Amino acid sequence: xxxxxxxxxxxxxxxxxxxxxxxxALAEDLGRAGDLTSDAIVPPxxxxxxxxxxxxxxxxxxxxxxxxxxxILDPRVEIEVEVGDGEDAPAGAxxxxxxxxxxxxxxxxxxxxNFLGHLSGIATVTRGMAEAIAGxxxxxxxxxxxxxxxxxxxxxxVRLGGxxxxxxxxxxxxxxxxxxxxxxxxxxxxxxxxxxxxGHLVKIEIEVDNLAELEDILALGVxxxxxxxxxxxxxxxxxxxxxxRALTEASGGIVPETVAAKAATGVDLLSAGWLTxxxxxxxxxxxxxxx
Numbered sequence: 292x293x294x295x296x297x298x299x300x301x302x303x304x305x306x307x308x309x310x311x312x313x314x315x316a317l318a319e320d321l322g323r324a325g326d327l328t329s330d331a332i333v334p335p336x337x338x339x340x341x342x343x344x345x346x347x348x349x350x351x352x353x354x355x356x357x358x359x360x361x362x363i364l365d366p367r368v369e370i371e372v373e374v375g376d377g378e379d380a381p382a383g384a385x386x387x388x389x390x391x392x393x394x395x396x397x398x399x400x401x402x403x404x405n406f407l408g409h410l411s412g413i414a415t416v417t418r419g420m421a422e423a424i425a426g427x428x429x430x431x432x433x434x435x436x437x438x439x440x441x442x443x444x445x446x447x448x449v450r451l452g453g454x455x456x457x458x459x460x461x462x463x464x465x466x467x468x469x470x471x472x473x474x475x476x477x478x479x480x481x482x483x484x485x486x487x488x489x490g491h492l493v494k495i496e497i498e499v500d501n502l503a504e505l506e507d508i509l510a511l512g513v514x515x516x517x518x519x520x521x522x523x524x525x526x527x528x529x530x531x532x533x534x535x536r537a538l539t540e541a542s543g544g545i546v547p548e549t550v551a552a553k554a555a556t557g558v559d560l561l562s563a564g565w566l567t568x569x570x571x572x573x574x575x576x577x578x579x580x581x582x
Contacts, residue, residue, distance in 0.1 A: 352377070355376065403577070424561070
């Protein structure tokens with residue numbers, strides 16, 4: 292199943308997830324004295340209309356998050372969405388029309404565009420990587436390498452791009468890595484301790500660095516193996532060794548230039564921290580005219 296087959300338009304993001312984040316971002320920007328520039332220049336009762344515009348083509352994500360900044364500062368603002376989350380916008384496309392008081396519109400502008408540009412950038416690069424592995428069994432998944440406090444939003448953007456989410460946090464599933472094994476003394480001992488602690492619905496994955504230890508790990512009966520930093524030939528051999536006995540996840544160096552070759556090995560999952568920590572912002576802007 293291709294990662295791009297994900298029904299990205301059905302991804303959900305509830306306001307309770309982002310309203311506090313947007314409010315705090317506005318408070319950070321307005322600081323102790325407010326918008327000194329707009330407050331001095333713009334009459335308080337001046338009405339305006341603005342266009343939220345995509346300067347470059349991309350997949351839109353976080354539009355409602357960004358628009359919340361306008362709604363918070365001007366509860367009477369009128370907004371008309373033209374290209375929504377999960378849709379592809381050509382360069383120059385109008386994403387939304389915003390009508391209301393000019394002063395809060397200007398004050399909310401940077402906060403709105405910061406969220407929208409960042410999340411749309413993630414959705415856009417995810418779309419590209421998902422398209423690159425179309426026709427393979429692999430799915431592109433994100434990791435916990437996210438911006439502090441923005442994980443739910445960034446993982447939402449990944450889903451809109453046609454990717455899938457890995458763990459949202461340490462409480463989602465068990466992932467036994469090298470450091471855990473070193474402390475426990477062995478993978479078997481680490482697994483024994485985990486099984487004595489977690490519930491029956493919790494999935495367990497163990498990190499594997501080389502082919503020599505892969506058979507030993509598989510004999511422990513885990514749900515998934517994390518094939519870490521393996522090159523393409525080694526990854527292909529690892530998938531053959533696993534032979535469907537566990538879910539296979541490739542990690543390390545999953546970037547746009549390598550994703551197709553690694554997907555062709557037959558691996559089930561490609562986990563890419565790059566999606567959330569290195570994706571460039573999509574260029575978006577606010578064009579305003581007075582009413």
